[in-house]
Amino acid sequence: xxxxxxxxxxxxxxxxxxxxxxxxxxxxxxxxxxxxxxxxxxxxxxxxxxxxxxxxxxxxxxxxxxxxxxxxxxxxxxxxxxxxxxxxxxxxxxxxxxxxxxxxxxxxxxxxxxxxxxxxxxxxxxxxxxxxxxxxxxxxxxxxxxxxxxxxxxxxxxxxxxxxxxxxxxxxxxxxxxxxxxxxxxxxxxxxxxxxxxxxxxxxxxxxxxxxxxxxxxxxxxxxxxxxx
Amino acid sequence: xxxxxxxxxxxxxxxxxxxxxxxxxxxxxxxxxxxxxxxxxxxxxxxxxxxxxxxxxxxxxxxxxxxxxxxxxxxxxxxxxxxxxxxxxxxxxxxxxxxxxxxxxxxxxxxxxxxxxxxxxxxxxxxxxxxxxxxxxxxxxxxxxxxxxxxxxxxxxxxxxxxxxxxxxxxxxxxxxxxxxxxxxxxxxxxxxxxxxxxxxxxxxxxxxxxxxxxxxxxxxxxxxxxxx
DNA sequence: ACCTGAACACCGTTCAAGT
DNA sequence: ACCTGAACACCGTTCAAGT
Numbered sequence: 001x002x003x004x005x006x007x008x009x010x011x012x013x014x015x016x017x018x019x020x021x022x023x024x025x026x027x028x029x030x031x032x033x034x035x036x037x038x039x040x041x042x043x044x045x046x047x048x049x050x051x052x053x054x055x056x057x058x059x060x061x062x063x064x065x066x067x068x069x070x071x072x073x074x075x076x077x078x079x080x081x082x083x084x085x086x087x088x089x090x091x092x093x094x095x096x097x098x099x100x101x102x103x104x105x106x107x108x109x110x111x112x113x114x115x116x117x118x119x120x121x122x123x124x125x126x127x128x129x130x131x132x133x134x135x136x137x138x139x140x141x142x143x144x145x146x147x148x149x150x151x152x153x154x155x156x157x158x159x160x161x162x163x164x165x166x167x168x169x170x171x172x173x174x175x176x177x178x179x180x181x182x183x184x185x186x187x188x189x190x191x192x193x194x195x196x197x198x199x200x201x202x203x204x205x206x207x208x209x210x211x212x213x214x215x216x217x218x219x220x221x222x223x224x225x226x227x228x229x
Numbered sequence: 230x231x232x233x234x235x236x237x238x239x240x241x242x243x244x245x246x247x248x249x250x251x252x253x254x255x256x257x258x259x260x261x262x263x264x265x266x267x268x269x270x271x272x273x274x275x276x277x278x279x280x281x282x283x284x285x286x287x288x289x290x291x292x293x294x295x296x297x298x299x300x301x302x303x304x305x306x307x308x309x310x311x312x313x314x315x316x317x318x319x320x321x322x323x324x325x326x327x328x329x330x331x332x333x334x335x336x337x338x339x340x341x342x343x344x345x346x347x348x349x350x351x352x353x354x355x356x357x358x359x360x361x362x363x364x365x366x367x368x369x370x371x372x373x374x375x376x377x378x379x380x381x382x383x384x385x386x387x388x389x390x391x392x393x394x395x396x397x398x399x400x401x402x403x404x405x406x407x408x409x410x411x412x413x414x415x416x417x418x419x420x421x422x423x424x425x426x427x428x429x430x431x432x433x434x435x436x437x438x439x440x441x442x443x444x445x446x447x448x449x450x451x452x453x454x455x456x457x458x
Numbered sequence: 459a460c461c462t463g464a465a466c467a468c469c470g471t472t473c474a475a476g477t
Numbered sequence: 478a479c480c481t482g483a484a485c486a487c488c489g490t491t492c493a494a495g496t
Contacts (some may be wrong), residue, residue: 044479067470077481079471088470140412141370143420153425169440171426172433175416176409176441178425183369183412187404191372196382196407197400204401211398211452212405219448223440273460296489306462308490317489 044076046084046094054095054135061134067091096139099132105151114163114225115217121155122181122213129185140186146178153178164226173220180212273305275313275323283324283364290363296320325368328361334380343392343454344446350384351410351442358414369415375407382407393455402449409441 052073056065067088071078085091104127106120129136139145146153156177160170187193193208194200281302285294296317300307314320333356335349358365368374375382385403394402416422422437423429 066468068468079482080480082471083479137370140415141366141419143424146421146425148425172437172440173444175422175425175437176413176444179412179416179422179441180405180409181412182416183408183410184405186369186415187408187411190370192375193404193408195372196375196377196404208401208404211401212408215402215405215448215452216444217448218451219444219446222447222451223444295487297487308463309461311490312460 044074044080044084049074049081049084050091050094050098053091054098054132057095057135057138058132062138064134092138096135096145099128099135099139100145100150102131103128103152105155108155108158110162114159115220117155117159117162118177118217118220119213121152121159122177122209125152125181126185126209129189133189137186137189140182160225163220165224169224173223177216180216184209184212273303273309273313278303278310278313278320279323279327282320283327283361286324286364286367287361291367321367325364325374328357328364328368329374329379331360332357332381334384337384337387339391343388346384346388346391347406347446347449348442350381350388351406351438354381354410355414355438358418362418366415366418369411389454392449394453398453402452406445409445413438413441 049070053065053070056070056073067081068078070091071081074081081091085094103124105124106117109117153174156174157170160173160177161167165173184193188205188209193205197204278299282294282299285299285302296310297307299320300310303310310320314323332353334353335346338346382403385406386399389399389402389406390396413422417434417438422434426433
């Protein structure tokens with residue numbers, strides 16, 4: 001369970017490519033440099049392992065990822081991975097955190113009308129789903145993806161409270177909105193949505209998503225939310 | 230690891246235990262009876278294989294099903310299965326058809342108001358999801374579960390047309406409703422719903438589902454559906 | 459016609475041994 | 478401290494051989 005934060009991932013990788021500023025010990029930096037000169041495979045780190053694994057999932061789906069194939073991609077013995085990642089479950093947790101870090105929720109601005117803010121949250125989620133579609137399918141089918149402490153759930157609840165919903169209903173309705181968006185992107189990604197339509201083109205799918213947001217916003221207003229703000 | 234339980238399966242097995250009404254040929258019935266007398270393991274048939282596999286998935290999840298464990302449960306050599314089922318993908322297709330057969334959509338009655346009928350469809354789907362929760366998680370993550378020709382999609386479109394939606398919007402809005410229900414039951418089954426709530430009790434989850442239906446029906450009315458009928 | 463054992467190419471993971 | 482080869486207990490599936 002060693003997951004490093006991995007916030008600005010690219011910066012971190014660049015940091016590794018050149019000499020790291022704060023190396024743990026002089027020796028480790030020397031050997032790292034020595035290896036780089038000898039053109040050996042890069043030092044294994046949890047960050048590199050997670051990033052490579054995420055790239056594999058993005059490219060080939062969850063089934064395309066195995067400890068052994070990951071090791072091959074890193075040009076390393078399969079067993080070496082276990083010195084940096086306890087097991088495959090932890091690896092999947094790590095790459096999911098890496099992917100979720102790409103989620104960009106617009107900062108809560110209380111001057112934008114709540115329907116617009118609700119739509120923005122929905123679009124952010126959908127954008128993330130498109131970015132890591134293979135992973136999202138896996139994540140939605142397993143618990144713990146959306147967290148109560150996460151920015152998405154926080155923004156959602158904040159907006160619903162701002163729409164005038166009583167406290168007792170915020171969580172309830174938040175779940176309704178979230179499950180619609182989840183279900184939609186899931187069906188969209190696995191192709192079900194297109195199958196059920198006469199014309200399964202991308203624009204029609206987009207219109208379906210907007211229609212869903214329309215209906216939910218309208219229903220929310222009818223349900224007791226304050227119409228304006 | 231012999232799992233013999235499985236709820237609705239028992240009736241099905243009884244049916245097979247006594248003489249099937251429409252046996253394929255006289256010989257096959259005779260040998261089946263003969264074997265039963267000698268207390269040999271039951272004849273392998275696709276039906277028995279599918280029913281047993283479904284029971285295993287219901288009990289232990291998708292990961293709990295393997296060709297080898299299935300064979301062990303049937304007291305048979307693993308390779309024998311391949312004479313009745315081409316491969317594991319076909320097996321999963323078979324058990325999903327078995328499960329979907331349990332879906333009971335109320336017959337289309339044009340005298341019940343469309344909101345009530347929409348809710349009924351949602352409840353039918355959720356009931357099925359509860360009945361085979363492990364399988365539904367797998368099915369929702371893979372394409373081809375809901376079919377255009379199936380009773381659920383048919384009933385959904387019929388009802389939306391009856392609500393006065395223009396043809397161009399029936400498929401679009403049908404997808405919205407279906408993806409909400411799918412996303413909800415998925416999150417419900419994998420525990421996400423409870424995690425996000427203060428009190429994750431079953432009654433609160435039920436209320437959330439009803440709230441979702443409320444909002445969608447209200448939004449649909451605002452969206453242009455005829456209010457009554 | 460139905461079943462089976464051996465075999466192949468994969469998995470995740472443990473562990474003792476190497477440097 | 479880091480890496481590795483051998484090994485174990487699993488997979489799905491093929492195929493030739495049995496009855």
